[in-house]
Amino acid sequence: MKITTDVKKQHTVPRFLLDKFGFGKKGKKRRLYTFDKKSSRRFQQSVFDATTRNTFYNIENHPERASLEPILGIYETEAAPLIKRIIETNSIGWLSEVDRFKIATFIAVQRSRSYGEFLRIEHVVGALTGKLAAIGSTREQIEEELGSEGSSERKNLFLELILDQRETVAHLMAKSWVLYETSTHDPFFISDNPVTLYNEVDMGFLGNLGVALKGIQIHLPLSSSLTLALTCPSISEAAINGKRQVKALIAIASPLLQQLNNPLGLIELGNAYESGNPIKQSANNVRFLNSLQVSFSEQYVFCEKDNFALAEEMIGDNKAYKSGLRMQIS
Template sequence: MTAAKIQHYVPKFLLRNFGTGKKDQLWVFDKDSGRSFQTNAKNVASESRFYDFVVDGADHSLEDGLSRIESQAKPIMERILQDDSVGAIPAQGRALLAAFFAIQFVRTRAFRMQWEDMRRLLREKIESMGDHVAPGLQAEALIRPQTENEIKIDTARMILQAPTDFGPHFLNKVWFLAKTTKTHPFMIGDNPVALQNHIDMEPYGNLGLGVKGIEIYFPLSSTRALAMWCSSVAQQVAEAANTLRSMPIQLTASVVRDREGIFALDDALTLGTALPYKPEHVMNFNSLQVSRSERYVFSSMGDFSLPIRMVADHPILRGGPRITDMASKRTSAE
């Protein structure tokens, strides 16, 4: 059992990158209550004994192991921010970050709530069909209500398996850096691995880590974020850029609204360099953080007009993503 009682599901070192610059203070927006306030990074995205559980009467915890991978990922992220590029990150560093992102994907309160929701929906589905599952069968163990400790054990297994199960999906994407300004900062939610898909627009099943066209976003600081795109998207951008380069500028200028923007995106995807985001791109990024978050959104500034508007327009966003309303929330984010 770890000595640390308060355990963060978004690392403190990451939250500090979204601070106001005053003693680890940052702005917080509570989607549920609509309230915003300032507090220290140590006070948010955390719960008492969140990763502690009991097996056969013995106490266990993932907290120390998670702290170790955070300490390994932190200098790599600092290197990215210092270089303003992911191009120089060695293969070993990328692999470690992929493992970190995979773990972050499943270590949050939002994921734990989704796990509970999935089991509830399965149980309700079987009950609605009038089927009866005999006691002792594997299916019975899967659908029966769980204790808090059992939920912790199940999600602990998924956290431990995440680098193997999900890490390759992060690693095989095309990485680049997105950048903005302090006046239009990136936000980070309490469930920060955000997904978007503009290629496969089917209403269900298009936001998996491995599906075609997926774009994964992860905020690194208030002015920098990591984008990890499916190679199919990068290929489309490269083909568009090559076509434009082969055409006279006078011709393309009349039919392509942002010719230079396509070239800049192609360079970022090819070299891993930082791509300047326009305010509308920052808004889209932040809307994904709002939509994915379970309850809280964090920022270096106290302007939460975007999440306030999103929650007002779509009250379902007061809570985190659930299997039953994933399509609705994705539409809200877009």
């Protein structure tokens, strides 16, 4: 295939996905409400302009000006009609294994291709550089292995990692998939780094956000009203078992239902995992999912409504939210 491109303005989040969070006309005139975390500024922009960076996926110093842009386009082309159908049918119950593989690949690549991920790699390599210098490595030795800050070697390392997603895709395929739904008056956010991770299991200093770890929950907003969650199988097993227990109590010991917290919710969540139909999210759950978009985003958060009070509140409470997540190297 041709791996060169004349496209200079390259999206780090595909237009077809951003479109689902916009308003107004279709095409280049479709708009997004945008919140800039660094400046706390709100503004409108076109979907065509959002999350673009010039020649971001072009391989540095390549003699034939090769680029990942055409390859990324393949993943987008395979996932886009599936995501469109999920939105139209309001269900993931119809997805085949091949369909899931295409979407899992798209999610894995999307997680690795963002500008925030590039900056995180720069941060980690920079921290390692400092550690190596502290134990006596020379600048020349370090740059030979890791490249210098802002170098083509580091950029090309980032591009190489984007395509190395086989292991991540396998982990995503092993997850339990469920669809979350919200109402039109309380829409989901999306950001410039839309794949978010959350884990309630405390694993101490080692961290708990690995895609293979027990308890992990991975989210990708698909539209203003739908978010796809890929969760640890232990979560779906607990939900389905909870549903069965509630049904058993209804049949043989209904007074004991008073001891359960939200038995109807247990049934609905179990049904959502088993059927593929969405489970309605409370206002608090929508707020939580949107807070993940704010915290994971590098700079920009998008919505179909000009309602970014949550982002302003989070930044007001903690200035660290003005940028994306950074790994601590000790």
